[in-house]
Amino acid sequence: MSKVFALIKKEAHRQITGLEMIPSENYVSEDVLKALGSILTNKYSEGFPGRRYYGGNEVIDEIEVYASELANTLFGTKAAFVQPYSGSPANMAATMAVCNPGDVVMGLALTSGGHLTHGANLSFSSIFYKAVNYNVGKDGKIDYDSLERLAKQHQPKLIWAGTTAYPYKLDYEKYAAIADAVGAYLIADISHISGLIVGGVHPTPVNHVHIITTTTHKTLRGPRGAMILVTEKGLQKDPDLKSKIERAIIPGLQGGPHNHQTAAIAVSLEEAFKPSFKKYALQVVKNAAVLAKELGTISENHLVLKDLSELGFGLGYQAQVALEYAGITVNKNTIPGDKASPFYPSGIRLGTPALTSRGMKEADMIKVAAWIKRVLQEIKGLDLPTEQEKRKDFIKDIKKLLVKNKNLQKIKAEVEDFTKKYPIPGLYKHYGTKNRL
Numbered sequence: 126m127s128k129v130f131a132l133i134k135k136e137a138h139r140q141i142t143g144l145e146m147i148p149s150e151n152y153v154s155e156d157v158l159k160a161l162g163s164i165l166t167n168k169y170s171e172g173f174p175g176r177r178y179y180g181g182n183e184v185i186d187e188i189e190v191y192a193s194e195l196a197n198t199l200f201g202t203k204a205a206f207v208q209p210y211s212g213s214p215a216n217m218a219a220t221m222a223v224c225n226p227g228d229v230v231m232g233l234a235l236t237s238g239g240h241l242t243h244g245a246n247l248s249f250s251s252i253f254y255k256a257v258n259y260n261v262g263k264d265g266k267i268d269y270d271s272l273e274r275l276a277k278q279h280q281p282k283l284i285w286a287g288t289t290a291y292p293y294k295l296d297y298e299k300y301a302a303i304a305d306a307v308g309a310y311l312i313a314d315i316s317h318i319s320g321l322i323v324g325g326v327h328p329t330p331v332n333h334v335h336i337i338t339t340t341t342h343k344t345l346r347g348p349r350g351a352m353i354l355v356t357e358k359g360l361q362k363d364p365d366l367k368s369k370i371e372r373a374i375i376p377g378l379q380g381g382p383h384n385h386q387t388a389a390i391a392v393s394l395e396e397a398f399k400p401s402f403k404k405y406a407l408q409v410v411k412n413a414a415v416l417a418k419e420l421g422t423i424s425e426n427h428l429v430l431k432d433l434s435e436l437g438f439g440l441g442y443q444a445q446v447a448l449e450y451a452g453i454t455v456n457k458n459t460i461p462g463d464k465a466s467p468f469y470p471s472g473i474r475l476g477t478p479a480l481t482s483r484g485m486k487e488a489d490m491i492k493v494a495a496w497i498k499r500v501l502q503e504i505k506g507l508d509l510p511t512e513q514e515k516r517k518d519f520i521k522d523i524k525k526l527l528v529k530n531k532n533l534q535k536i537k538a539e540v541e542d543f544t545k546k547y548p549i550p551g552l553y554k555h556y557g558t559k560n561r562l
């Protein structure tokens with residue numbers, strides 16, 4: 126047997142015994158895993174249903190049409206493209222469909238919680254397009270007034286309404302008023318919140334935007350992948366939008382679609398129709414609200430952004446490492462107006478989608494928050510050096526220091542014990558790993 130299976134077993138152990146709190150992660154169902162691991166990976170299918178470059182695609186066509194139909198029904202859209210390999214290529218294809226190189230694109234700044242593909246430095250979105258970023262205000266919320274001013278000034282061809290580290294609801298009506306006033310395409314990138322939208326716990330952008338993009342592997346709880354959805358409003362603005370998106374996907378950007386992934390997306394969309402998914406989405410939000418409150422902040426969705434400045438300077442990385450040693454996985458994150466560094470920022474980003482998939486509820490979030498607070502006590506005094514040249518060595522030493530910390534080891538044991546009550550969905554048993562270790 127391949128060495129890889131031993132490594133998968135090792136990773137399964139990590140996923141079972143720890144608290145996965147990266148807000149963009151989740152546990153997929155056994156059926157999603159089965160479709161993803163199926164023989165559909167064997168087939169080449171360049172093109173679209175009924176229009177393939179290769180023979181033998183009758184069944185693949187049925188699968189792709191089925192996935193698209195499910196997506197359109199679920200999101201209330203007019204066309205659904207399920208071939209993008211992942212969120213970033215979906216966003217690139219959507220941009221290519223509506224912009225020419227050099228056009229102005231506007232998106233929320235990375236440091237304000239935006240995504241790389243919405244116009245960040247070093248991303249295709251600022252290399253091939255003229256990127257203008259808008260920001261959150263002092264209250265941490267999107268500053269729609271400054272967005273409007275910037276839009277009037279720069280006349281973008283495309284405005285992105287989407288976030289990757291933002292704990293509040295988005296006001297798509299405000300976005301639409303701004304985009305319509307300057308004649309821009311408006312794309313909602315709902316990657317983080319698509320499951321919440323389907324579950325009815327976040328407003329849908331469908332009547333306000335021209336295109337929706339989403340990854341399928343976050344709150345939507347599908348395989349890694351993405352979709353581009355065209356709205357009625359999008360077709361009214363541009364009747365050719367569907368063919369422009371098709372051309373951007375192939376030949377613009379991709380070759381053969383990942384049919385196993387398409388099938389797994391279809392399975393996850395079927396699951397998202399079930400009443401149990403609505404309950405899940407509601408619980409994700411309830412859990413995040415409790416978690417945020419316990420940590421002294423606010424969440425209106427699935428995600429908590431915790432500013433650690435009250436504990437010291439630039440503690441995000443140290444917190445990430447300490448939490449990892451305590452069996453709690455989160456990621457370091459910049460906070461609005463961060464005074465530390467984008468690499469070693471002042472906050473952490475955490476969320477409840479994966480824990481909620483294990484069946485955890487509000488009372489569990491209080492326990493989880495208590496562990497997090499105990500861990501954070503252990504990094505007090507480990508402030509990021511203000512002198513740039515000292516940072517590299519300091520960061521190297523952090524791991525060595527924290528790995529020996531007895532309190533973190535004790536918390537890890539408590540966390541492991543706690544996770545025994547909450548099996549993870551999925552095929553763990555196929556890797557020779559029992560959920561109860």
Ligand SMILES: Cc1ncc(COP(=O)(O)O)c(C=O)c1O
Nearest residue numbers: 211212213240288289314316340
């Ligand atoms: C809002 C948003 N868009 C796009 C992406 C990119 O997705 P992927 O990592 O699948 O390329 C992400 C991923 O974090 C995201 O949060």
